[in-house]
Amino acid sequence: MTMPPIFFIAWAHVTNRVRxxxxxxxxxxxxxxxxxxxxxxxxxxxxxxxxxxVDAMPHITITDEHRSVSLQPAEQIYGAAQRxxxxxxxxxxxxxxxxxxxxxxxxxxxxxxxxxxxxxxxIMSGNARFGVTVTGxxxxxEERVSKLARQMVAGExxxxxxxxxxxxxxxxLAVKIGARVGSSLTITPGTGNPVxxxxxxxxxxxxxxxxxxxxxxLLRTAQMMAGQPDLxxxxxxxxxxxxxxxxIASKIEGQTGYRAVPWQAANADLxxxxxxxxxxxxxxxxxxxxxxxxxxxxxxxxxxxxKRNDIAIMKSLGMxxxxxxxxxxxxxxxxxxxxxxxxxxxxxxxxxxxxHIRYENPITEGALAIAIYYSPVHYAVVGLITLGCCLMxxxxxxxKASHVHPVDIIRGAS
Amino acid sequence: xxxxxxxxxxxxxxVESGDTMATIVNGIDLTVYEGEFLAITGPSGxxxxxxxxxxxxLDAPTAGDVHICGQATSAMSESERADMRLAKLGFVFQFHFxxxxxxxxxxxxxxxxxxxxxxxxxxxxxxTKLLTALGLGDQVNRKPGQLSGGQRQRVAIAxxxxxxxxxxxxxxxxxxxxxxxxxxxxxxxxxxxxxxxTVIVVTHxxxxxxxxxxxxxxxxxxxxxxxxxxxxxxxxxxxN
Numbered sequence: 049m050t051m052p053p054i055f056f057i058a059w060a061h062v063t064n065r066v067r068x069x070x071x072x073x074x075x076x077x078x079x080x081x082x083x084x085x086x087x088x089x090x091x092x093x094x095x096x097x098x099x100x101x102v103d104a105m106p107h108i109t110i111t112d113e114h115r116s117v118s119l120q121p122a123e124q125i126y127g128a129a130q131r132x133x134x135x136x137x138x139x140x141x142x143x144x145x146x147x148x149x150x151x152x153x154x155x156x157x158x159x160x161x162x163x164x165x166x167x168x169x170x171i172m173s174g175n176a177r178f179g180v181t182v183t184g185x186x187x188x189x190e191e192r193v194s195k196l197a198r199q200m201v202a203g204e205x206x207x208x209x210x211x212x213x214x215x216x217x218x219x220x221l222a223v224k225i226g227a228r229v230g231s232s233l234t235i236t237p238g239t240g241n242p243v244x245x246x247x248x249x250x251x252x253x254x255x256x257x258x259x260x261x262x263x264x265x266l267l268r269t270a271q272m273m274a275g276q277p278d279l280x281x282x283x284x285x286x287x288x289x290x291x292x293x294x295x296i297a298s299k300i301e302g303q304t305g306y307r308a309v310p311w312q313a314a315n316a317d318l319x320x321x322x323x324x325x326x327x328x329x330x331x332x333x334x335x336x337x338x339x340x341x342x343x344x345x346x347x348x349x350x351x352x353x354x355k356r357n358d359i360a361i362m363k364s365l366g367m368x369x370x371x372x373x374x375x376x377x378x379x380x381x382x383x384x385x386x387x388x389x390x391x392x393x394x395x396x397x398x399x400x401x402x403x404h405i406r407y408e409n410p411i412t413e414g415a416l417a418i419a420i421y422y423s424p425v426h427y428a429v430v431g432l433i434t435l436g437c438c439l440m441x442x443x444x445x446x447x448k449a450s451h452v453h454p455v456d457i458i459r460g461a462s
Numbered sequence: 463x464x465x466x467x468x469x470x471x472x473x474x475x476x477v478e479s480g481d482t483m484a485t486i487v488n489g490i491d492l493t494v495y496e497g498e499f500l501a502i503t504g505p506s507g508x509x510x511x512x513x514x515x516x517x518x519x520l521d522a523p524t525a526g527d528v529h530i531c532g533q534a535t536s537a538m539s540e541s542e543r544a545d546m547r548l549a550k551l552g553f554v555f556q557f558h559f560x561x562x563x564x565x566x567x568x569x570x571x572x573x574x575x576x577x578x579x580x581x582x583x584x585x586x587x588x589x590t591k592l593l594t595a596l597g598l599g600d601q602v603n604r605k606p607g608q609l610s611g612g613q614r615q616r617v618a619i620a621x622x623x624x625x626x627x628x629x630x631x632x633x634x635x636x637x638x639x640x641x642x643x644x645x646x647x648x649x650x651x652x653x654x655x656x657x658x659x660t661v662i663v664v665t666h667x668x669x670x671x672x673x674x675x676x677x678x679x680x681x682x683x684x685x686x687x688x689x690x691x692x693x694x695x696x697x698x699x700x701x702n
Contacts, residue, residue: 365621458520
């Protein structure tokens, strides 16, 4: 038993109507191509931005704060205690026994950890003053937790050990205050006296907020500015898998009691804006798909209108309605099966073309090339959705065509 | 006596005509026999084509029934009627209705492919034989657009014969043909009937109708006259 000639008829229809088929293929290819390009650009820019963010900041920052305030001695004895006349202490508590904490975390942490001391202050250059955060680091340990060594654009990370009160400035701050390697500046920490520092290097993280406000120094320099010689108020963690930061931060909090902030939480606002961006992308892609769907709908409607005589005779010869319907759905499928690979190619070429466009990013610094994320998943998903849309768009005109009454057509043609 | 292949019982067809219902086939009882060549004649709008479409299961009656090869059809689903058309009936219309994308042979093979009982090679061989028998052996690979009107109609006849149907239904098959092609087509239909198949033809052409075994004249949806043509072929008994 052979199959009804539906494939045979469908193939003949699409191959004999070259112009219509070509327009259909172009419609589908355009939709697929631009959808792939948009998906690649959106995901590429997000990944590039997140990558820059992840490179510029520790994946987890453990601070000397506690998630919950510890009980006062009176509260440990009584159900309730009245507290009054608190006096803010001049000194920060810091992370108690930081070396022990670091040691206990290193036992299981899938990554590296390094201590740091953060002090806020004002940097002065001439009459200009800018608020900065001095982050005291140990260059050997820092190298394992951040990409600072690779982000140096002048000097090097180990230059910190070569000068008295050496510091590294972000390039945005250096430009703002007109500092260069070798410049002497004054930093007035919030808790101490002005300290003269020497610029030994300039880095560029790519995140303007970091490059404008973070000054790196040796741990002891920051501790000296804080007026607390052993102060370590932050542990910086770099993970082998940055996207596990939330899970591991929670584990760290459970173990140490100190607040551990994953990079996602630290940048929640930015990341939430991605969600909006993703929704907009979805809407744009849906519009593209809709355009392809309308193209197919229009073509199949035209073909079914033109083929009313053929439908009538096929039905009079004994072809069942669902076979007639299947013919036109197969035609849409054939157009989609040609249009989708063409669209893949168009999408790929558009992505390549997009990489030549440069743009100024207000969050990161300087002109950047548009980043494209090439993923086979984009191609597969867009292809499958398009195929589905094409088949569905053919369904209505095909069903209408299959309901053609042969007698109406035969009488009309006679 | 020949076997009955078509029998209509009080066949009634009403259609909407504006706000009223018009009766286009009005209680026709007709019996057609195996191997009979029956011509249905009548003035325009008399209901002769409507009767033919009811017999050909292309249309459903308002009341009454059509029996094809002994099977009542009024209670059949559209799918069962399609199966019946495919296996038992062959159609030839005034317009050839050949699929323009396909060659003459592919058009002839279409009902065979839809029925799906033969292999491709068998269908190809049978289709070629049919076209050759109708004088189109050298036109098998031509598309309808490359054939003359008479040739197209002969391809349509070959297509109607391709599944070896018991009945050939022809609606004004020569209406669009010149005299020579008309004679050819009528001769072919005559030969088909002589080979044992039943041929039911609707025609305006009295001269051609006279060549049929029996002529049924329809007026206002009713049979007004039945003429048996003794000279054409030994006639089968007829009822009304």
